[in-house]
Amino acid sequence: MNWEKLLSAKRYGPSFHSDRPEYRAEFQRDYDRLIFSAPFRRLQNKTQVFPLPGSVFVHNRLTHSLEVSSVGRSLSTIVSRELVKRHPNCQALNEIDSIVAAGCLAHDMGNPPFGHSGETAIALFFQDGNGKQYKDIIGDRWSDFCYFEGNANTFRLLSHQFKGKRQGGFCLTYSTLASIVKYPYESKAIKNGKNKFGFFQPEKVSYLEIAEELGIIKDPNDNDKFVRHPLVYLVEAADDICYQIMDIEDAHKLKILTDEETKELLLQYFSGEALEHKKKILEKVEDVNEQISYLRSVVIGLLVNACAQTFIDNEESILNGTFKGSLIDNTDENIKNCYKTCSKLSVKKIYQSTEVLDIEVAGYKIILTLLDELTKAVLNPDKPFSHTLLSRIPEQYDIHAEKDVDKIMAIVDYVSGMTDVFALDLYQKITGMSLPSL
Secondary structure (H helix, E strand, O other), rough: OOHEEEEEEOOOOOOOOOOOOOOOOHHHHHHHHHHOHHHHHHHHHEOOOOOOOOOEEEEEEEHHHHHHHHHHHHHHHHHHHHHHOOOOHHHHHHHHHHHHHHHHOOOOOOOOOOOOHHHHHHHHHHHHOOHHHHHHHHHHHHHHHHHHHHHHHHHHHHHOOOOOOOOOOOEEEHHHHHHHOOOOOEHHHHOOOOOOOEEEHHHHHHHHHHHHHOOOOOOOOEEEOOOOOOHHHHHHHHHHHHHHHHHHHHHHHHOOOOOOHHHHHHHHHOHHHHHHHHHHHOOOOOOOOHHHHHHHHHHHHHHHHHHHHHHHHHEEEEEHOOOOOOHHHHHHHHHHHHHHHHHHHHHHHOOOOOOHHHHHHHHHHHHHHHHHHHHHHOOOOOOHHHHHHHOOOOOOOOOOOOOOHHHHHHHHHHHHHHHHHHHHHHHHHHHHOOOOOO
């Protein structure tokens, strides 16, 4: 692959340029279009890891996405400066920070309510729940539903023409769209039990068009898959850095991790003079939260520089599709081992904490109930109560589609786009647990 073709300002879908002068670069327009969108705003009421804030404010999907975008811009700025030296004739390399920043903003927009447990709940509804009865109706698109993937849903949200909306979805540039597809293959290409994929069947044609335009090549080891667009690695690295380090800071705020545990986790990234320097700075700050904030910032800075250097060092293998793993997986041994230590502790103490498990259990029940009731209604619109239930669904979701599989997909679109609060409210109304006040 080559940068001249990979970095294209061409937009997916029709252009709606006005006659007035445009002062923004095309990739900056992508960023602005995303940040002002309703699906992006809804991220403020979607769980990141911990339940939405009570007395202590922790990250939601919105704050997480903004931080990932900030880190992604810093990371790609470092990479851009080096790549421009190597490829002075490719001016678009000066703009990869805007592409990556936009991709980072969008990367979680397709995630359903209640964090990753929401993805699991949708998949299990079709695998083992009441949705299993619709396998014959869904037909050859069955794997899209029983392996539901938030990343594929993001690509659908950004590129699909929902009812009444314009062709091309958000009409983003091809490069920005490609930068968020972590798994550039369809659900039918899933092998070895891994349930990750990058686009649903209806959006396959869209991705193939983008891949052809940008010159994205097939995986040398698997002709059913494409290799990643190179900027995916930068979006992924920014996400990896933020969710790991920020989850530790949130766990400290919630007292799941002690002061000393948190400091030890973050200080392990440093040794020698660098470690002594960090300890001296900590001695000058009495407030523990400020100490943790400082350590969090320097660890993020360290990981940004390490991942940027890894990308630069491996540019050739990234472009020819032979690079394996993530950027963090390919940093030096000390950084990689420190990151693994944080990951293991996070699984043990954070992701299996009571606070997290409680939201997963509740979210699982809520999503299964919503999918069950809404799917029965959309497939049996003449039954009592179906009309009342379906009247709540916005017109952009095509519940009157010709094919039943598209009606079911419309319900999945609707449920996956809900915020935690909205899903809970609708669940309580459907089950009779909550009545509107007069």
